[in-house]
Amino acid sequence: MLVTIVVPIYNSEKFLSRCLKSIQNQTYKNIEVIMVNDGSQDNSLKICLEFANKDSRFTVINKENGGVSSARNVGIEKANGEYINFIDPDDWIDNAMIERLYSTIKKYNSDISICNYVKEYVYNDEQKQLINVDRLIKTYDRIQALNEMLKPNSFKGFVWNKLFSLNLIKENKIKFDENINFCEDLLFCCETMLKAKKIVYDNSPFYHYFIHSNNITSGFNIKKISSLDAIEKIINLLDKSGVSILKKTYITYYMHMNISLLLNSIKINANKNVINQLKMNLFKYRLTEVRSKKIFLSCLLSRLSTKLTYFLWAGRGI
Structure with a gap:
């Protein structure tokens, strides 16, 4: 089955190649990568075009700046996969992430599959590899999942560590709220989970969340x-x-x-x-x-x- 990966991009030249390479190297090969260039003024578009020219699975959509929610919504509109994932351009993922999320969502016949994540810091030059943990898989109904998201050390309300049923999103006309600049992903996750019959969580930390001074979530904004x-x-x-x-x-x-x-x-x-x-x-x-x-x-x-x-x-x- 085809999996769509949406990457919303704005002035991300510093980390973008690492992000896209980690997607390109996925063990699960049946993917389409929609790179939405949201009016970048640096070399981000050039980097996107280089990947698109070398790998037919990568597609570039160039648009005027409208914010991350706008870019993600364009990705949803253009997506052709059975499932969809959103990855931020300054982060990176382990090679097996999509394969594990896909196999888990199919095995447990769920609407959303989730993995754990690792925080990376800009001042640490060493790229951490996948942490060895005792693999634990849990299934949730919508109430359990919505409650779990707000707990400390949970899988949180991010979209980038989750694989969603695209049919669930499109049938219920769920979109990112383009008027919200923070917690827009929590709102999106809540909307999808409220429509989901089953959610499955794999505690393996496949996603690498990169924290640096340009993160909107770092510090007070x-x-x-x-x-x-x-x-x-x-x-x-x-x-x-x-x-x-x-x-x-x-x-x-x-x-x-x-x-x-x-x-x-x-x-x-x-x-x-x-x-x-x-x-x-x-x-x-x-x-x-x-x-x-x-x-x-x-x-x-x-x-x-x-x-x-x-x-x-x-x-x-x-």
Whole structure:
């Protein structure tokens, strides 16, 4: 069966060749690689064309800059595979990743298969090889998987360590929200999992997530505020899908994210309108809907006195 791999690319010349080579060297050969150049201004397009000219499985789509969600959506529209995977251009994957994800999804007759990942750091020149772990495979229904994603050391709500049924995505008209800059992948994963009958997880760490200064997820970025929109949409989806049992879990995550954004916004002296909106968000949900005692107390204190909360946070008292 054909597997589609979508690579959204924007000014990624520094790491792109390594990423594409790791895809090219997959032990599972029946792949199509859709490289979506999202208006890059460096040599990314040139690198893409070099791979496309040498390997017929690689296709380049050149478009105006619209963001990673826009690029991924183009990949979904053009995909021909039975399954689809999304890989970020600054990361790389072990040779057996697609083969393992594919064999697992078929063996367990699931809609989504997931693998573990390894964090790589730019200051470490040594490329880590696949870590030897005792292989563990678990299957989840949609509620179990949605709950698992928010747990520490879980497979998380990333799209790059997952293989999705393309039919599931297209039948339900699921797309990445192009107005959200952070947690857009968590929203996408939640939408697909809500429609999935079975999800399977292989704890083998095949994906290598590369952390460097250009990562939107590294450090504080004002764009992270859009993550609140993503989480709020997930909470509404849970209501509509009849799985409100998870609402408190995601409300807790929302409040935790909001408090973190509020304190960091104060730290960098962000726009007052932004700070005021984050303060208002503290009252969006009832405190009785917050499951974590620590976040409950932080939210309560923030409601009473943001200044005191910031003072304690700056001194790492909370």
